[in-house]
Amino acid sequence: MPSWWGKSSSKEAKKKGNKESFIDTIHRKFKSGSEDKSNSRSGGSQRRCNDTVSERGSLSRFPSRSPSPSTPVSRCQSFAERPHTQPHAQPLPLPRAQLATVGRTDSSISASSKSELDRPSKPLLVFPLPKPCYGMNRADPTDVEGDLATASISSGSTIDSDDPSESRPLSPLASDYENGNRTALNSPSSVMHKDPTPTLNQKNSKEALQPSNLLLNNHILSTSLKRQPSSMQMQNLQIPSHNAFCSAPDSSMSSPSRSPMRAFGVEQFVNSGFWAGKAYPDIASAHCSSPGSGHNSGHNSVGGDLSGQLFWQHNRCSPECSPIPSPRMISPGPSSRIHSGAVTPLHPRAGGAAAESPTSRPDNGKQQSHRLPLPPLTIANTSPFSPSYSSSTTPTPSVPRSPGRAENPTSPGSRWKKGRLLGRGTFGHVYLGFNSESGEMCAMKEVTLFSDDAKSRESAQQLGQEVSLLSRLQHPNIVQYYGSETVDDKLYIYLEYVSGGSIYKLLQDYGNLGEHAIRSYTQQILSGLAYLHAKNTVHRDIKGANILVDPSGRVKLADFGMAKHITGQSCPLSFKGSPYWMAPEVIKNSNGCNLAVDIWSLGCTVLEMATTKPPWSQYEGVAAMFKIGNSKELPAIPNSLSAEGRDFVLQCLQRNPLHRPTAAKLLEHPFVKNAVPLERPIPIAELSEGPPAATNSLRNLVLNLSFFALSDEVSDVHTPRNISCPVSPIGSPLLHSRSPQHMSGRMSPSPISSPHTASGASTPLSGGSGMLPFPHLKQPGSYMHEGMGTIQRSQNSFYTNGGTHFHEPMPELFRGMPQASQAFRDIISSDNCTLGNQITQPTSGEFYDVQSVLADRVSQQLLRDHVKLNPTVKFNLSLPMLDRTSGI
Numbered sequence: 001m002p003s004w005w006g007k008s009s010s011k012e013a014k015k016k017g018n019k020e021s022f023i024d025t026i027h028r029k030f031k032s033g034s035e036d037k038s039n040s041r042s043g044g045s046q047r048r049c050n051d052t053v054s055e056r057g058s059l060s061r062f063p064s065r066s067p068s069p070s071t072p073v074s075r076c077q078s079f080a081e082r083p084h085t086q087p088h089a090q091p092l093p094l095p096r097a098q099l100a101t102v103g104r105t106d107s108s109i110s111a112s113s114k115s116e117l118d119r120p121s122k123p124l125l126v127f128p129l130p131k132p133c134y135g136m137n138r139a140d141p142t143d144v145e146g147d148l149a150t151a152s153i154s155s156g157s158t159i160d161s162d163d164p165s166e167s168r169p170l171s172p173l174a175s176d177y178e179n180g181n182r183t184a185l186n187s188p189s190s191v192m193h194k195d196p197t198p199t200l201n202q203k204n205s206k207e208a209l210q211p212s213n214l215l216l217n218n219h220i221l222s223t224s225l226k227r228q229p230s231s232m233q234m235q236n237l238q239i240p241s242h243n244a245f246c247s248a249p250d251s252s253m254s255s256p257s258r259s260p261m262r263a264f265g266v267e268q269f270v271n272s273g274f275w276a277g278k279a280y281p282d283i284a285s286a287h288c289s290s291p292g293s294g295h296n297s298g299h300n301s302v303g304g305d306l307s308g309q310l311f312w313q314h315n316r317c318s319p320e321c322s323p324i325p326s327p328r329m330i331s332p333g334p335s336s337r338i339h340s341g342a343v344t345p346l347h348p349r350a351g352g353a354a355a356e357s358p359t360s361r362p363d364n365g366k367q368q369s370h371r372l373p374l375p376p377l378t379i380a381n382t383s384p385f386s387p388s389y390s391s392s393t394t395p396t397p398s399v400p401r402s403p404g405r406a407e408n409p410t411s412p413g414s415r416w417k418k419g420r421l422l423g424r425g426t427f428g429h430v431y432l433g434f435n436s437e438s439g440e441m442c443a444m445k446e447v448t449l450f451s452d453d454a455k456s457r458e459s460a461q462q463l464g465q466e467v468s469l470l471s472r473l474q475h476p477n478i479v480q481y482y483g484s485e486t487v488d489d490k491l492y493i494y495l496e497y498v499s500g501g502s503i504y505k506l507l508q509d510y511g512n513l514g515e516h517a518i519r520s521y522t523q524q525i526l527s528g529l530a531y532l533h534a535k536n537t538v539h540r541d542i543k544g545a546n547i548l549v550d551p552s553g554r555v556k557l558a559d560f561g562m563a564k565h566i567t568g569q570s571c572p573l574s575f576k577g578s579p580y581w582m583a584p585e586v587i588k589n590s591n592g593c594n595l596a597v598d599i600w601s602l603g604c605t606v607l608e609m610a611t612t613k614p615p616w617s618q619y620e621g622v623a624a625m626f627k628i629g630n631s632k633e634l635p636a637i638p639n640s641l642s643a644e645g646r647d648f649v650l651q652c653l654q655r656n657p658l659h660r661p662t663a664a665k666l667l668e669h670p671f672v673k674n675a676v677p678l679e680r681p682i683p684i685a686e687l688s689e690g691p692p693a694a695t696n697s698l699r700n701l702v703l704n705l706s707f708f709a710l711s712d713e714v715s716d717v718h719t720p721r722n723i724s725c726p727v728s729p730i731g732s733p734l735l736h737s738r739s740p741q742h743m744s745g746r747m748s749p750s751p752i753s754s755p756h757t758a759s760g761a762s763t764p765l766s767g768g769s770g771m772l773p774f775p776h777l778k779q780p781g782s783y784m785h786e787g788m789g790t791i792q793r794s795q796n797s798f799y800t801n802g803g804t805h806f807h808e809p810m811p812e813l814f815r816g817m818p819q820a821s822q823a824f825r826d827i828i829s830s831d832n833c834t835l836g837n838q839i840t841q842p843t844s845g846e847f848y849d850v851q852s853v854l855a856d857r858v859s860q861q862l863l864r865d866h867v868k869l870n871p872t873v874k875f876n877l878s879l880p881m882l883d884r885t886s887g888i
């Protein structure tokens with residue numbers, strides 16, 4: 001029995017009152033409703049649950065991947081107490097009901113913790129993969145029930161899994177993970193990887209599997225729950241009876257499940273395997289990322305999910321893992337925050353997707369079916385950063401297309417080859433994208449959308465919201481969105497590739513960070529948050545796993561799947577986030593939605609960076625949440641942190657959200673204010689040229705810098721990274737040649753900052769942000785990408801919504817997928833996604849920082865070119881880069 005459980009049990013009587021109160025609070029919370037449905041992924045979960053039954057058939061046909069059963073993992077042990085070799089957990093008594101009762105939960109936990117080795121042959125009760133947890137609207141109140149039912153079933157499976165004989169062999173698919181992302185071994189999750197249908201043959205599952213009960217998801221089981229609601233929950237601390245942890249279906253292919261750490265909306269909570277005692281289908285996926293790659297699917301990717309984080313696990317690394325305990329490797333993550341139907345392995349098509357070789361092109365069948373409309377403009381048909389990547393635009397005959405486009409009109413993205421798997425997320429997989437012709441790289445998030453599946457709508461909605469948000473963000477500390485497109489039934493979202501991996505990954509691979517790094521990272525995270533919060537947008541899932549680091553130490557916030565734009569006064573908090581980083585008010589839902597939840601999470605992240613573990617990681621999921629939500633205790637702050645660091649953390653971890661400083665305010669805190677700024681030398685060439693279509697401010701900035709640099713001739717101009725580098729059209733050689741905006745010959749620092757964009761000219765899917773113009777590829781009447789302050793003015797260009805204009809054809813992203821398309825439209829047109837009104841003029845700090853990875857490589861050439869063009873200017877080519885300024 002897990003230590004934490006034991007502890008809990010011993011104190012149960014004592015704390016019963018508190019727990020009940022606490023649980024009751026949560027219970028009410030989930031019952032009473034969740035935050036705006038449109039933003040919730042729960043619908044998905046609900047759906048998932050509903051669909052689970054219906055899809056059983058198909059599910060059963062597809063072997064799911066299961067991790068190696070060889071590694072025993074206990075999920076019930078606290079981080080601190082869990083040994084490498086997990087003791088066999090004592091299965092808790094099974095409750096009579098097969099519902100998501102506490103007993104179930106506990107059982108599942110125990111079961112999960114049981115060594116896989118110990119139960120190799122016995123088939124585990126695996127439930128059909130649940131539907132995606134995400135989802136927007138829960139129109140039907142019974143959805144919760146459905147989710148709950150799913151959870152119950154999961155629970156049941158978990159229970160069954162206690163029996164070793166239920167273990168099922170891993171699917172061959174499990175081995176296709178790259179980068180060691182999938183470490184089958186350690187996964188208790190093997191349970192999750194069992195082929196659901198076949199595995200449902202277990203004794204305990206029999207009843208549940210009865211057709212009538214299997215209608216389970218939404219009916220029978222839920223009904224049962226209804227009949228015996230709170231008592232069991234209270235008794236068993238089943239916070240989530242109505243709650244939100246998604247059960248993550250595991251699938252090697254899809255794996256939305258890889259994200260165990262996120263909690264979703266109420267609805268999702270219901271799905272939560274954790275709460276319901278469900279086996280952790282996602283575990284395998286979640287923990288299997290390769291530690292060293294920095295790209296994970298594990299904790300991070302898995303990440304996101306509450307489930308995964310519900311049990312902070314450690315020391316379960318695969319051999320490849322760094323000596324440092326890697327929660328990811330063992331992370332239990334039952335659920336992914338969003339189980340997109342698109343990525344559900346169980347779906348017939350999913351199988352194909354999953355089976356794809358990471359090294360293959362995004363899709364060989366790209367042009368097989370739904371031909372993408374040609375982008376109206378001449379943009380970057382060769383660049384992923386091009387809006388053309390977004391099939392959201394309709395063909396515009398009047399606008400010339402690039403030759404390349406003409407040659408390959410159906411899919412601009414086809415030029416991008418899908419490379420290795422970078423990680424797995426709730427929606428799907430993230431691959432490295434490489435353009436053989438340009439040499440550019442990007443991160444390609446591949447999500448399968450099923451046009452014939454109701455889940456598509458939820459997927460589309462969620463993705464639409466995420467893309468909508470991302471496309472309007474442009475900040476050096478936020479991963480840049482480049483564009484997106486659909487190819488057949490797959491949606492590709494092109495993002496800035498951040499090769500260093502997540503902070504989480506770094507911590508797993510290299511241990512805790514030193515104070516300098518913590519200060520720097522924290523300062524950057526704050527910068528990103530300040531920018532985000534200025535737009536009334538809350539990230540809601542700040543944690544190491546969602547913060548990427550580039551090779552030069554620049555930090556970028558990623559994974560905006562949980563982000564929400566706060567539009568009105570009332571914004572009920574939904575149970576979203578990752579438990580260990582979750583603010584008390586989120587758990588208790590005692591306050592309205594506020595930006596302060598990110599500040600709390602930031603404080604947790606600082607501790608995570610300092611210790612490699614989030615606060616309260618010594619407690620298992622529920623216990624941790626109880627601590628966070630119901631106690632007054634503050635987490636231990638390591639002595640390694642300076643007094644300033646300590647104070648910073650304490651400032652962030654104030655239980656009253658109103659007492660927490662804002663991100664902007666915290667930027668003034670000595671802990672980060674005194675942080676050594678990251679700097680990137682600016683190549684002289686960058687300073688010597690000005691963007692053709694740069695805004696005055698940008699132009700001035702660049703010119704000033706240029707002047708500064710050139711006046712010195714050999715210059716030692718240093719510019720803090722966060723300042724201008726990015727803005728320069730020339731700023732980045734990379735952008736110089738590839739960005740769609742460059743292609744358009746227009747430039748605008750940010751879709752957000754540009755007048756056009758501000759006025760609402762924004763195409764969420766068209767890669768609104770982050771692109772810098774290609775001065776050398778100007779085209780008359782060319783497409784003006786809104787992201788660069790340019791607008792496609794031809795034809796049916798936009799429609800307006802809430803002050804934000806979108807390209808009418810944007811929904812074409814989901815061409816061939818009516819439901820998805822409509823869902824996308826809905827979400828895009830929802831006020832929740834409207835950021836236009838919040839658009840603010842950029843500050844220098846908001847300038848998009850061009851990718852620097854290739855900058856240095858090209859800088860020399862640029863310098864040479866510059867010299868050729870400006871013979872009077874003398875450069876010392878031996879100093880391609882300016883010196884640093886900073887104040888180290």
Ligand SMILES: Nc1ncnc2c1ncn2[C@@H]1O[C@H](COP(=O)(O)OP(=O)(O)OP(=O)(O)O)[C@@H](O)[C@H]1O
Nearest residue numbers: 259296300301303304423424425426427430443498
């Ligand atoms: N821009 C990027 N550059 C490099 N790697 C990335 C990038 N985006 C994502 N990844 C990798 O892919 C993994 C999954 O991506 P991401 O977290 O965005 O997916 P998701 O569906 O949002 O996941 P989650 O379940 O956390 O919501 C990340 O953990 C990371 O390792």
